[in-house]
Amino acid sequence: MFLFSFLLSVVDGSRGGCAVQPLLSVNGGNPNPAGLEWAVAAEFSALSSVSSLNFTPPWLHLLTHRNSQQEDVMANPPPTPVTSPVNPKIQRWESLGLTLIHDFISEAEEAAMIEAFHARDPKMDGKRRISQHYGFHFDYTTFGVSDAHFTPVPSYITDFLPRLPVQDYLPDQFTIQYYPPGAGIPPHVDTHSMFGEALYSLSFGSGVPMQFRMSNANDARKMRLPKRSLQTSEVENNSSPASAASTAVQCNPDTSSSEKEEEPWELMLPPRSLLLMTGPSRYGYTHGIKGRKTDIVNGEKTLRKGRYSITMRSIRRGDKIRCDCEYPGVCDARIREEQAAAGGGASQ
Secondary structure, eight states, X not given: OOOOOOOOOOOOOOOOSSOOXXXXXXXXXXXXXXXXXXXXXXXXXXXXXXXXXXXXXXXXXXXXEOOTTSOOEEOBOOOOOEEOSSOTXXXXXGGGTEEEETTOSOHHHHHHHHHHHHHHSTTOOSSSOEEEEEEEEEOXXXXXXXXXXXXXXXXXXXXXXXXXXXXXXXXXXEEEEEEOTTOOEEEEOOOSTTBOSOEEEEEESSOEEEEEEEOOHHHHHHHTSOOOOXXXXXXXXXXXXXXXXXXXXXXXXXXXXXXXXXXXXXXXXXXXXEEEEOHHHHHTXXXXXXXXXXXXXXXEEEEOOOEEEEEEEOXXXXXXXXXXXXXXXXOHHHHHHHHHHTTSOSOO
């Protein structure tokens, strides 16, 4: 299996992959814990066009951060979202295929998840990154799944699946991570061909800013260099395996490239929020978390706290393992095709 790693750089608004649209509306009569239900596509399309109601809550403003050895640096703000006119907790970046839903789970659900996580790992000291897998386990060497390891999915996950915005297909692979304060995730894009388009990240315990960048020619070149497994990279960096979302080993930007790399932008993911990535944000953008102890939110320096996340994917098998996205430079399926055509084989 070819192993994939890369950093991504610039911003592009085109949409790749199959067309998946989250269907969002308010359940006014009997709200679920998120205060949401999913409406018909036509209604959602109409909501997305209401640009006059755009606003960005305080927690979504771009953060700046302080490095103890550097001056404060102002990161780029995210693009302006479209906010649902019927529920301000739903924000969408239509051209990016990105949706953020605030308070997707209740505080009671959040507490139950944290309790269950610690019950499975009662000796965790809060200083190490801990992973728990449900369904078929994520494989850190192939960036797919391991058919040899399966753990039944607990009810605290299955209970909220009917509330997910994409109901045409549901996730069947779940990785729960605990990140100690200050921990980061290398910039990466999840494997294109092995998982469905809809990629979810549910944050709980505390919030964190996530960085996004779009790939360029330099990233495509790196994708075709010899790769190492994610576990190897993390062991060499004296840390536990990175997020199961990672399909990339951490590497440094190639400063020798003549192509100018644009700065990433950051989006704050509040606790209990659900992030949905489709289209460009799924197939072309990197997403990662910069490792640092503090963030500056609304002008105030804030210490990071321990954070939990659930990464959710739908597994592809057999002839469904494919991709026809608009980002061939960083697409694992296209790279395998190139190698096969060149006689180099499709795996490494």
